[in-house]
Amino acid sequence: MDAQLKKGVLELCLLQCLSGEPKYGYDVIQTMRGCFPDVTESTFYAILRRLAKEGAADTFQGSESNGPVRKYYRLTNEGRDRLDQMAADWRSLREIMTKLGIQ
């Protein structure tokens, strides 16, 4: 997949991945890697960091059943707005593509 095209898509996918319950950073990256096996984990981490820096995602320290304390990510209201916007953009793009005969 083209790098530029993939970059926008990855952000949307990461936002979608974070939209439910707060998730442990490692799990988010592994889920994404399962979908995009040719993309390095560092790519997802860099985008995740940017999203947190821009206020679209929030981080906090938490632990699962007496496990070690780890960094968890969750979507903020700003992140949810961004996800809605990007998802709408994606849908309209898909419609255009379909109209043009690109399946």
Place this chain on the structure above:
Amino acid sequence: MKWRAKPALTRQAWLEKLARRLAWTFPEPQARDILADYQEQFEAGKEHGKSDEEIIEALGTPAEAAALLLEEEPAARIEQFRHTLLWAAAAVVCWAFMWFCLMSIFSAARMAGFCILIPFTSSVLFMLLRGPSKVALERLVPPERLASRVGTFLLPAAAMLVCTALQEIVILAVMRLRITLLENIGVAVTTFLLVFIIAMLLLSAWFLLLSAARSVRYFPGVVHALGGVVSSALFMTRYYISVDIDPYAVPPELEILFRLLPYFVGLFTALAFQSWIDGRRPLPLCFRTKAVTWTDWRHHLGVNLLGWYDPEQAGEIVADYQERFELGQERGRSEEDLLSEFGRPTAVTRALLQEDRKARLRSRKNCLWAIPFLAALLLLYRMILSFNFGSIFFDAALEQVVGCLFLLLGSISLFMLLHGRGRAALEGRFPADKQPTVWVYLLPLLCMAAVMGWMVYSFCHPELEIIGHAVPWLLLELIRFFILVMLLLQLWTLSRCVSGAIRYFPAAVHTAGSIAGMLAMGAILFRLDMGAFLSEWAGASFFAEVLRVLLPLPYLLGGLLAAVFWLILRAAGKSHKEG
């Protein structure tokens, strides 16, 4: 021939390589955060049954990881570039000072100068190499191969010992055998010292390279070797200027200690750095990264805006941001978050300027003040030349006039270039974090008082000698030392004026006055025929003559100008507060 396959990276080596790259590209807190996240990634991967090789393959190379992070946070690169530029400029200034000291004729002042400059230059180099950040990151991920103490301490010490022993043998041979071919021996010693200095410089450069590319633990080696270079260079220039085997005219048992003083200063500085790097002592405050506060940010925005907008408009823009900040805090957002959202003050100003072309034109008018400022710098250069080689004027007292002219041109043009009144008005409304303390004013005053006191004493006791020099001639040494101290203070106060509060400006003018005063006095003393001058001691006109020639007129003018600027700033700040 078969090439040996590159060994696979271990977890430790991967993290170490990433830490090295992060130290150069990200501020310390961010770099630490990223490194901790990657450590967590490794641990979590292991818990899920993955081997280190598999985790590393999934992560990519450390270079790729660092590049991806930078791609997502391009502001970090600009920030680090600024950091490099600033500290590289400071390093150049330090080397210029070192050169100034090395080329000075008198030995005691430059010795004292080096004792200040070695720790100072080392600190600047430490900052340039991202020392504090590397220390923090190496604590998180200790390097696999530690720097050996044999290299950083034993090697320069052994080289210095051999060099000093050889010098001593030559000196003893010359003194005992009363060799008449002193010049030939002088040339041989000079050549030997030159080779030694080059070897030590190469060693210092090698340690510098290692501390930049591998580990900060090599840094004490840089400082240690630097001390050796300075110590030998000092001795060599003395040979070069005059083939004098007993250059400092101090008792022989003390001479060797005196000659090795810069080396010992380098050694102790290296030991101090070693203890900070090892974590046996906490890093001094000056090396710690300070988080940008809202007051700092607001102040820097105001300073940036004043380059293009008048104080009223700049104040309005800053007030708008103040409102946004307060609103953000009411909604529970942290200071760090809000400042990160606003971006750098320069970026905010640039964005505003894109919408306002008229403002860009306005700034050009102010640039005209750079012309008198450059003229003042030329006058300063001429004063330094006179100080080193004697006054060129028929009447040496004219040096005082040059000093006064430099002060007037320099202080007024710089005040205008820095938008002094506008900044005072803005600081009246939005106060800066730090204000000057009394000692900034007291230090130049004490230096001048010491010089004047020593001058009166030396003219009253011209027959006295200290370490082989007539007391009046030691006055020049004292002046040279104080000029160096004042130049360092001047650099500091000026940097505070530019990036901190404008309230430092009167202190900078006062310090410049003391520098100009001492330069003028030194130039006159250098040219003065001391014998003829002192023979007039008996005459009643002596004090009048001393007053006419040696009164530090530029210092008095500097004090007066500082008071005037203080009043102007106070009035501007007050009027805006009341408005």
